[in-house]
Amino acid sequence: MPDSTATTLDPTAWTCPAPLRDQPRIVMGHGGGGTLSAELVQHVFAPAFGGEALAQLGDAAALSLGGVRLAFSTDSFVVRPLFFPGGSIGDLAVDGTVNDLAMSGAKAAYLSCGFILEEGVEVETVSRVAEALGAAARAAGVEVATGDTKVVEAGHGDGIFVNTAGIGLIPAGVDLRPQRVVPGDVVIVSGAIGAHGVAIMSVREGLEFGVEIVSDCAPLGGLVEAMLAVTPDLHVLRDPTRGGLAASLNEIAAAAGTGVVITEREVPVPPAVSNACAVLGLDPFYVANEGKLVAFVPRAHADAVLEAMRAHPLGAEARIIGEAVADHPGMVVARTGLGGTRVVDMPLGEQLPRIC
Amino acid sequence: MCLAVPGRVLEIEERDGTRVASVDFGGVVKEVCLEYLPDLQVGEYAIVHVGFALQRLDEESARQTLELFSELGMLQEEFGDPWEAAAGQEVGK
Amino acid sequence: MKYIDEFQDPELARRLLDDIHATVTRPWALMEVCGGQTHSIIRHGIDQLLPDEVELIHGPGCPVCVTPLEVIDKALEIASRPDVIFCSFGDMLRVPGTGRDLFQVRGEGGDVRVVYSPLDALRIAQQNPDRQVVFFGIGFETTAPPNAMTVHQARKLGIRNFSLLVSHVRVPPAIEAIMRSPNCRVQGFLAAGHVCTVMGVDEYPALADRHRVPIVVTGFEPLDILEGVRRTVAQLEHGEHTVENAYPRAVRAEGNPAARAMLEDVFEVTDRAWRGIGVIPDSGWRLSAKYREYDAESRFSVEGIRTREPAECRSGEVLQGLLKPYECEAFGTRCTPRTPLGATMVSSEGACAAYYLYRRLTATSTPREASPVA
Numbered sequence: 001m002p003d004s005t006a007t008t009l010d011p012t013a014w015t016c017p018a019p020l021r022d023q024p025r026i027v028m029g030h031g032g033g034g035t036l037s038a039e040l041v042q043h044v045f046a047p048a049f050g051g052e053a054l055a056q057l058g059d060a061a062a063l064s065l066g067g068v069r070l071a072f073s074t075d076s077f078v079v080r081p082l083f084f085p086g087g088s089i090g091d092l093a094v095d096g097t098v099n100d101l102a103m104s105g106a107k108a109a110y111l112s113c114g115f116i117l118e119e120g121v122e123v124e125t126v127s128r129v130a131e132a133l134g135a136a137a138r139a140a141g142v143e144v145a146t147g148d149t150k151v152v153e154a155g156h157g158d159g160i161f162v163n164t165a166g167i168g169l170i171p172a173g174v175d176l177r178p179q180r181v182v183p184g185d186v187v188i189v190s191g192a193i194g195a196h197g198v199a200i201m202s203v204r205e206g207l208e209f210g211v212e213i214v215s216d217c218a219p220l221g222g223l224v225e226a227m228l229a230v231t232p233d234l235h236v237l238r239d240p241t242r243g244g245l246a247a248s249l250n251e252i253a254a255a256a257g258t259g260v261v262i263t264e265r266e267v268p269v270p271p272a273v274s275n276a277c278a279v280l281g282l283d284p285f286y287v288a289n290e291g292k293l294v295a296f297v298p299r300a301h302a303d304a305v306l307e308a309m310r311a312h313p314l315g316a317e318a319r320i321i322g323e324a325v326a327d328h329p330g331m332v333v334a335r336t337g338l339g340g341t342r343v344v345d346m347p348l349g350e351q352l353p354r355i356c
Numbered sequence: 357m358c359l360a361v362p363g364r365v366l367e368i369e370e371r372d373g374t375r376v377a378s379v380d381f382g383g384v385v386k387e388v389c390l391e392y393l394p395d396l397q398v399g400e401y402a403i404v405h406v407g408f409a410l411q412r413l414d415e416e417s418a419r420q421t422l423e424l425f426s427e428l429g430m431l432q433e434e435f436g437d438p439w440e441a442a443a444g445q446e447v448g449k
Numbered sequence: 450m451k452y453i454d455e456f457q458d459p460e461l462a463r464r465l466l467d468d469i470h471a472t473v474t475r476p477w478a479l480m481e482v483c484g485g486q487t488h489s490i491i492r493h494g495i496d497q498l499l500p501d502e503v504e505l506i507h508g509p510g511c512p513v514c515v516t517p518l519e520v521i522d523k524a525l526e527i528a529s530r531p532d533v534i535f536c537s538f539g540d541m542l543r544v545p546g547t548g549r550d551l552f553q554v555r556g557e558g559g560d561v562r563v564v565y566s567p568l569d570a571l572r573i574a575q576q577n578p579d580r581q582v583v584f585f586g587i588g589f590e591t592t593a594p595p596n597a598m599t600v601h602q603a604r605k606l607g608i609r610n611f612s613l614l615v616s617h618v619r620v621p622p623a624i625e626a627i628m629r630s631p632n633c634r635v636q637g638f639l640a641a642g643h644v645c646t647v648m649g650v651d652e653y654p655a656l657a658d659r660h661r662v663p664i665v666v667t668g669f670e671p672l673d674i675l676e677g678v679r680r681t682v683a684q685l686e687h688g689e690h691t692v693e694n695a696y697p698r699a700v701r702a703e704g705n706p707a708a709r710a711m712l713e714d715v716f717e718v719t720d721r722a723w724r725g726i727g728v729i730p731d732s733g734w735r736l737s738a739k740y741r742e743y744d745a746e747s748r749f750s751v752e753g754i755r756t757r758e759p760a761e762c763r764s765g766e767v768l769q770g771l772l773k774p775y776e777c778e779a780f781g782t783r784c785t786p787r788t789p790l791g792a793t794m795v796s797s798e799g800a801c802a803a804y805y806l807y808r809r810l811t812a813t814s815t816p817r818e819a820s821p822v823a
Binding site: 024025026027028029206207259271275278280281283327328329330331333336337338339340341342343345348349352353354355 | 450453457459462491492493494495496497498512513538539540542543552553555556557562563564565569588592671786787806807809810813814815
């Protein structure tokens with residue numbers, strides 16, 4: 001690389017010159033959890049809604065209400081197909097919201113549940129989704145307290161969409177925010193990545209392939225509870241869903257104003273996930289998870305937290321994968337197996353199979 | 357330009373007059389068209405690109421290539437590190 | 450996966466790197482032709498581990514990037530028609546044409562589908578006899594045979610609602626064009642292994658002779674790439690210029706004769722424009738007279754669409770190693786990965802896009818020694 005004084009450009013100031021200008025209509029990438037999603041929130045929703053609570057832009061909002069600290073979150077589920085290896089839209093609707101709450105340290109107490117059904121969908125199918133949702137709620141120890149149903153005309157929906165919202169109490173002394181991350185913090189991932197995304201892709205029209213892997217969807221409240229029992233002083237937690245580990249680490253790095261360095265071979269990736277990615281030309285770091293979390297932990301507590309995670313069934317394969325650094329703020333860098341480095345960038349939109 | 361991956365043939369069947377194989381890519385199984393490698397057999401490995409087997413993989417060549425790589429260092433270990441040798445010459449001049 | 454994992458071994462990589470370091474005595478500029486190799490180089494950080502003397506120039510071998518703006522505009526026009534199901538490999542969806550991409554066409558109601566194989570598109574045509582199904586046939590000599598077979602099958606099975614929008618390109622004429630350009634800096638080529646898997650190596654000795662340039666057929670895993678570099682550098686240091694096969698497990702001298710025969714039956718050689726570079730004589734394929742009725746351009750009357758490449762884009766010079774990306778006036782301002790002007794900014798492996806990302810890193814990092822191979 002030539003030296004950086006050879007140009008008058010200031011690369012640190014590089015941003016998209018005209019966000020949204022080139023996207024007059026919504027494209028799939030706006031729901032992909034990457035740059036396009038972030039821009040939609042930043043340029044359309046946040047200015048329209050205003051409000052301090054929204055400005056946190058976390059997975060869940062931490063709110064004070066009547067002297068109590070609450071976590072409050074909502075998520076919508078549009079997965080196709082409705083039933084996939086290892087779970088269904090019903091499982092995701094519970095685990096997705098429960099996990100968003102867990103990332104603020106809260107144990108989910110109550111959920112709301114809204115169904116948007118397409119005219120013509122079989123009641124039998126709705127019933128199966130509802131059964132799965134109820135079972136997932138019982139497994140997560142959360143109660144569905146209120147709900148709603150709407151029907152749209154045939155052709156205006158895709159079978160079944162589900163929205164859930166949830167609330168839970170944030171324990172005293174717990175303050176999980178990316179802004180608390182400091183250089184030296186240890187990055188821990190709770191287990192092997194990529195299972196959910198690969199399981200979904202294996203049954204997606206046009207991509208079908210056989211694979212033994214099933215979705216990892218699971219409620220993470222218990223694991224978080226075990227971690228907080230070691231110390232309430234964890235800095236930030238994220239569940240790397242859409243956009244995968246790469247998106248979560250980039251969001252944290254950007255909000256924290258630190259860099260992140262990870263060691264590639266420390267990141268657990270099941271062989272079937274890495275091989276499916278090799279066949280489709282994808283990167284496991286960008287593949288979705290539904291039962292994993294990534295934690296930034298003060299170095300002094302890292303070993304104890306790791307031990308507590310490994311003692312929990314959902315954290316048995318937890319690993320330290322890297323650290324926060326003062327260098328390259330806002331950027332995530334991976335050390336490769338050969339000893340080189342590569343930039344792990346924020347994904348733009350959804351990941352696409354490539355041929356090249 | 358071309359993402360092509362080695363896979364192992366699990367089974368072969370004939371469909372609409374076309375030979376189609378189930379190919380295993382380390383736990384990921386996909387259907388692959390064998391029209392360009394009609395004599396490929398169950399158990400063999402082939403390079404697959406966009407659903408087509410394009411060439412048989414040659415186990416013996418792969419073995420020889422890896423052997424060559426592992427011998428590269430041996431020569432140096434035997435005759436000394438060329439870096440040091442070069443540095444020594446510089447100093448000795 | 451067998452044949453992949455063994456070729457990523459860090460210890461053997463160290464041995465190859467040691468050998469390259471020990472062999473090289475002066476600067477050499479090598480071009481890896483294929484975008485897949487560029488991807489692997491960046492993915493594993495291989496360029497940072499090579500001696501400073503070895504410069505890798507990222508070549509034009511990404512079919513997604515070099516598909517001309519004009520063809521993308523034709524694709525957008527066809528995909529917008531209500532009677533059409535437009536099928537494509539995933540990585541073409543985000544490549545911008547004039548003002549929009551295939552994703553946006555889908556947002557506007559177009560039926561655009563991602564498929565893994567061209568045969569999937571043919572199946573969709575069988576399942577939707579009252580719709581027109583168009584497959585976007587891009588790619589080099591590796592991808593052309595699958596697409597050729599698909600058209601052949603369509604004809605054999607009498608599937609008339611299927612057609613191909615063809616933008617196939619060929620490697621040897623591109624190498625020829627690069628070597629002929631004045632001020633060409635490329636001194637050795639890592640040839641694209643998977644192209645040779647199909648085509649064999651007999652197109653290359655004449656090129657190596659004519660331009661006195663070593664050409665080493667190279668694979669895609671880190672050890673393959675290091676071996677390609679090692680052999681090219683060794684030839685250059687010894688003043689040689691021969692064709693070598695450093696990917697013998699997948700490349701035979703004769704390639705795949707069945708695939709070559711099908712290519713010659715379904716396609717014929719034609720001049721082809723490359724995005725950001727211009728027209729290269731004989732560098733493409735189009736459907737032969739026998740299969741012309743499957744040509745989407747004439748079926749949907751889009752031959753008249755003419756789009757000029759932005760004059761501002763200098764990716765042709767970047768691809769030949771004549772210009773560093775940051776030396777281009779548009780770099781980082783009017784040309785970014787979100788708003789690319791040309792081939793090298795379109796794909797994340799393009800030289801300009803890779804540079805854009807990497808410069809952000811180096812500009813915000815404190816300098817330090819490259820870490821050794823672990």
